[in-house]
Amino acid sequence: MVRTELSQVLCDPLGFSRQWSREGCRVMGCLDNYVPEEFIHAEEMIPLRLLGSTESVTLADTFLPVFAGKLARSILEQALQGNLVHLAGIVLSNSSDAVRMLYDLWERHIPGQWVALIDVPAILEGETNHRVFRQAMLEFKEKLEKFTGKPLEAAALRRSIAVFNENRRLLKKAAALLSASPPRLSAETYLDAVLSGFVLTKEKHNEYLRQLLESCRRETPDRGGQLVPLHISGPILVDRSFLPLLQECGATMASEDLGTGSRYYWDEVDETGDPIEAVIERYWRKIPDSYKTPMKPRWLHLLSQIERSKARGVIFVIEKYSDEDQYDYPVWRDRLRARGIPSLLLDSELVLEGEQVRTRVQTFVDIVRGGAFS
Amino acid sequence: MTTTAPKKKGRALNSSYEAAIVLKEYWEGAARHRAEGRPVAWVSGNVPIELFWALGIYPVYPENYSAVCASIQRAQELCEEAEERGYSIDLCSYSRVNLGIVLGKGVDHPDLPYGGLPRPDMLVTTRIPCLPQVKWWEVVREFFDIPMFVVDATMVDLPIRESQRQHYLGQIRELIPCLEKKLGVRFQEDTFLETLKLSDRAAEIWLELLDLRTAVPSPVGSREMCGNVFPLVAMLGNPRTIEFFTHLRDEAKQCVQEGKGALENERIRLGWDNIPMWYNLKFFSDVEDRNAIFTYETYLRYVWGGRMDLNDPWTAFADKHLDVWLNYSINQRVRTLLHDIVKFKLDGLVFHQNRSCKRFSMGQRDLAQVIQENLGVSSLFIESDMADPRAYAEAPTRVKMEAFLEMLEGKKS
Amino acid sequence: MYYAGIDAGSNTIKTVILGEEGIASYHVIKTGLGGEEQAARCLEEACAKARIGREEIACIYCTGYGREYLNFPQGRKSEIICHGVGVHWILPEVRTIVDIGGQDSKGIRLNERGEVENFNMNDKCAAGTGRFLETMATALQVPLEEFGACALRATEPVRVSSTCTVFAETEVISHIARGKKRDEILLGVCQSIVDRIAAMVRSIGVKPPVAMTGGVAKNPAVVKLMGDRLGLPLLLPPEPQITGALGAALMARQDILSRQNSQPALSG
Structure with a gap:
């Protein structure tokens, strides 16, 4: 039942958020993992993660070349089509070059919509960068306060932090059930659970997650045991048809370190001390995404996930033209190979094109199982 | 209607022949420095270059080396070496050439130009031109396992904000002790300030040279100038740069005074946006058959060099590094281009949609739109790549370029 | 006993019939609008060439893009695996x-x-x-x-x-x-x-x-x-287009043999 609710949210995320706008809530479009959603929440707005759409890009091609990548092009397309007018505003963090340029294009071509750039460094090392990072976050806070006309109250922020932290803990529990042997939560449901959190209010999402975890506890684990457990890595995975395909090929996702997965929710905010500083610190210290330096903590996160899930192989789902991830991939692949873990690279443009992907995955699963004839 | 004038053979400026010598001296100097056991850093575009010359650390530019490989038609094989190792064909071709060398035959393979790339003791890079630059360096670090320092910066709308300036300087204050500690050098402010003077002098002459190209007819076209720019990238703070640029400037000045142009019958003046196609600089001179000349490039004017007010050297130093085209917001690029098109009396702009340089290429459509609307200046888009010749489609590009020139000729008459 | 492998590719459909003595026949046709019908026709033509009835085929494996849409095969394998098996058998x-x-x-x-x-x-x-x-x-x-x-x-x-x-x-x-x-x-x-x-x-x-x-x-x-x-x-290989289908046929044979508890007989 709760599973259906979660997947329904994902059929039309924008439609869902439009409903809130009609009900008088302010929805704030957010782009990337370095937007402190807690601030937005504490200012009584609903953060909605922009993840583009699978529809074809036409209007945005006037402004962005194909090699800007599908995510940036698709989000600009949504805006130019007028599909984001219900949003109170847009918050972009200075992540990839394409997203940074998207901010400029937004200002030029989407007139009248409030848009904020959180101009944080890409290098999350050193005292100076730390100071600038903090400053950029504080500037964003002030901009937000000016927009809503009310100061960010410490008490409200503490409540928001508690809600977000609970959300993170619940998702971690879901990840643990996914990695259990046999899995106590299917990969498809797990992905739905994670992705729906980008759309639902965190309160509602927490409620659903609690129900989901409760039902998992009651149910006897699935037979899934014969499926080969794999780890999925990459910046973004929104194509839900990928997991059924994986299963048809005899494998399942047992863990992940996706940008739209555990890298988003893994780290909690310290609930003691000054809440504003604690939120900023959380984003400074979180598992860095591929467009941030250093890369080591991300590698360690990937490894720890694999160790936990006992995944027998890794599939990298990487967006075409996402340079940051494309540079990481061969390094990760070689490091994994040195540990005897095979990996496969799949190109994605928000969707994983059917047949070629099936051929690759099927062959990879055969190899992981050992020998072509098993 | 159009009469094709006989094309001038050879360089418009004799001093341009010196470029190859300076380039060779630079790479030989790097090899010598390495051989003598003095410190070598691999650096990239828009690093605080003067610091390295002041500290006696040889700054080696793999980017330039990739461009050199492209110009002698060696880039494709090296790109393929990197692709073989899993580096996507969609990644920056400078980086693919470099990774092809580093991960392939190795940096000191005798088959490479100038006897190869000297091994680095340290890696210094910056996010100013683009973020992938940092990722590329991470791969290089993975291979060499040596210290790395990255200078971060956010994009600017001029004037530069104090917070951006302080961000930059704060990191320079971290970089200096880091270089001292890792490479055993000693920072002396006097030497550094001297180096800044040399750098600023070179930039001043370079800008004078570029301004001479506002003259009608223009004394020198893009093909030659792209070959001349290298010292402005890598050798700011080195007196040799001043010497070379002075030769160029003086010669160009004389041409302008005598009313002598690179073309005998200049009819169309063009501008170029983005990094050139290093394997195909001929593209620039091919238009000369039709009495057209490329006389302006955003790449040569705003990516390297820049003046500094040495009364306030540290502020000027920071600003110079932040005030570069690739670090400009689209709005800033628009303002700058509108100004320069008038200044250089351009009839048309050619935008290179360079697959390898996204930061340069994103926003170009906005620029084209604005110059058309505000100044009635037309543009042409060609899709290609700065170093990977596989992305260049000769025939359709030629057809487009010819049609564009015909259109501009029609507009003029 | 006979085994069939069908490689339903984007351009052509290839069928190989494998007998006890080796390749009994093969057939290649254009995929056209493709689908089950075209694959079935290819199989029939191959059977005709081998002068056998379709009922004599003990097992059919399918590979290529169309493999998921065909209803008749007993097994489906990716063309990568099949090319490997097919080429290994010939060379x-x-x-x-x-x-x-x-x-x-x-x-x-x-x-x-x-x-x-x-x-x-x-x-x-x-x-x-x-x-x-x-x-x-x-x-x-x-x-x-x-x-x-x-x-x-x-x-x-x-x-x-x-x-x-x-x-x-x-x-x-x-x-x-x-x-x-x-x-x-x-x-x-x-x-x-x-x-x-x-x-x-x-x-x-x-x-x-x-x-x-x-x-x-x-x-x-x-x-x-x-x-x-x-x-x-x-x-x-003498007929480079059919190695995928051949591999599929060999896997079909392997399937039956292993069910009969025999030793793998893939090389040869």
């Missing part, structure tokens, strides 16, 4: 396969048992595939079968860019307009395919000997240029 010494099909190209590395150790495929771009060759053949009005032979008559290839098919097409058309020799353009097209996929192939770690399969292996110019690029002569 057991081969350790690397370059397969260029209608829609994609692959590099496949095998171990001494014919099992896939590593593989790679082209990205989602038609450059570097048989489809590209076909389009160019149409543009240049050369029958596909003569493409390679004509190309080899040229000495200097015309440069054809290789990162984008659409570009390359316009380019070829304007080369024609500018009066370039046809054979030189043909050679340029073959070169561009090799340029496009050489790195992909080498990324799997090429081990000799290398064989080439797929429809494009029938083009001697591509075979030669690829061999030059890899610095190795390429081996060709």
Whole structure:
């Protein structure tokens, strides 16, 4: 039942958020993992993660070349089509070059919509960068306060932090059930659970997650045991048809370190001390995404996930033209190979094109199982 | 209607022949420095270059080396070496050439130009031109396992904000002790300030040279100038740069005074946006058959060099590094281009949609739109790549370029 | 007893019937609008050639893009695995396969048992595939079968860019307009395919000997240029287009034999 609710949210995320706008809530479009959603929440707005759409890009091609990548092009397309007018505003963090340029294009071509750039460094090392990072976050806070006309109250922020932290803990529990042997939560449901959190209010999402975890506890684990457990890595995975395909090929996702997965929710905010500083610190210290330096903590996160899930192989789902991830991939692949873990690279443009992907995955699963004839 | 004038053979400026010598001296100097056991850093575009010359650390530019490989038609094989190792064909071709060398035959393979790339003791890079630059360096670090320092910066709308300036300087204050500690050098402010003077002098002459190209007819076209720019990238703070640029400037000045142009019958003046196609600089001179000349490039004017007010050297130093085209917001690029098109009396702009340089290429459509609307200046888009010749489609590009020139000729008459 | 393998590709459907003595027959037809019907027709034709009834076939395996849509096979395997098995049966010494099909190209590395150790495929771009060759053949009005032979008559290839098919097409058309020799353009097209996929192939770690399969292996110019690029002569199975279907038939046989608890009899 709760599973259906979660997947329904994902059929039309924008439609869902439009409903809130009609009900008088302010929805704030957010782009990337370095937007402190807690601030937005504490200012009584609903953060909605922009993840583009699978529809074809036409209007945005006037402004962005194909090699800007599908995510940036698709989000600009949504805006130019007028599909984001219900949003109170847009918050972009200075992540990839394409997203940074998207901010400029937004200002030029989407007139009248409030848009904020959180101009944080890409290098999350050193005292100076730390100071600038903090400053950029504080500037964003002030901009937000000016927009809503009310100061960010410490008490409200503490409540928001508690809600977000609970959300993170619940998702971690879901990840643990996914990695259990046999899995106590299917990969498809797990992905739905994670992705729906980008759309639902965190309160509602927490409620659903609690129900989901409760039902998992009651149910006897699935037979899934014969499926080969794999780890999925990459910046973004929104194509839900990928997991059924994986299963048809005899494998399942047992863990992940996706940008739209555990890298988003893994780290909690310290609930003691000054809440504003604690939120900023959380984003400074979180598992860095591929467009941030250093890369080591991300590698360690990937490894720890694999160790936990006992995944027998890794599939990298990487967006075409996402340079940051494309540079990481061969390094990760070689490091994994040195540990005897095979990996496969799949190109994605928000969707994983059917047949070629099936051929690759099927062959990879055969190899992981050992020998072509098993 | 159009009469094709006989094309001038050879360089418009004799001093341009010196470029190859300076380039060779630079790479030989790097090899010598390495051989003598003095410190070598691999650096990239828009690093605080003067610091390295002041500290006696040889700054080696793999980017330039990739461009050199492209110009002698060696880039494709090296790109393929990197692709073989899993580096996507969609990644920056400078980086693919470099990774092809580093991960392939190795940096000191005798088959490479100038006897190869000297091994680095340290890696210094910056996010100013683009973020992938940092990722590329991470791969290089993975291979060499040596210290790395990255200078971060956010994009600017001029004037530069104090917070951006302080961000930059704060990191320079971290970089200096880091270089001292890792490479055993000693920072002396006097030497550094001297180096800044040399750098600023070179930039001043370079800008004078570029301004001479506002003259009608223009004394020198893009093909030659792209070959001349290298010292402005890598050798700011080195007196040799001043010497070379002075030769160029003086010669160009004389041409302008005598009313002598690179073309005998200049009819169309063009501008170029983005990094050139290093394997195909001929593209620039091919238009000369039709009495057209490329006389302006955003790449040569705003990516390297820049003046500094040495009364306030540290502020000027920071600003110079932040005030570069690739670090400009689209709005800033628009303002700058509108100004320069008038200044250089351009009839048309050619935008290179360079697959390898996204930061340069994103926003170009906005620029084209604005110059058309505000100044009635037309543009042409060609899709290609700065170093990977596989992305260049000769025939359709030629057809487009010819049609564009015909259109501009029609507009003029 | 007979076994069948069907390789339902994007351009052609290939069927191989395997008997106790080896290949009993094979048949290749255009995929056309494809579907179950076309595959069934291909199977029937192959049966007719082998002079057997379809009921005599003990097991059918299917591979290629169409494998998921066919209802009759007892097993489905990816064409990568099938090419490996098929080539290993014909040329057991081969350790690397370059397969260029209608829609994609692959590099496949095998171990001494014919099992896939590593593989790679082209990205989602038609450059570097048989489809590209076909389009160019149409543009240049050369029958596909003569493409390679004509190309080899040229000495200097015309440069054809290789990162984008659409570009390359316009380019070829304007080369024609500018009066370039046809054979030189043909050679340029073959070169561009090799340029496009050489790195992909080498990324799997090429081990000799290398064989080439797929429809494009029938083009001697591509075979030669690829061999030059890899610095190795390429081996060709007698019928390079059917190795996938053959592999599927061998896997069908393996399926039945292992059910009968026999020893694997894949080589030979």
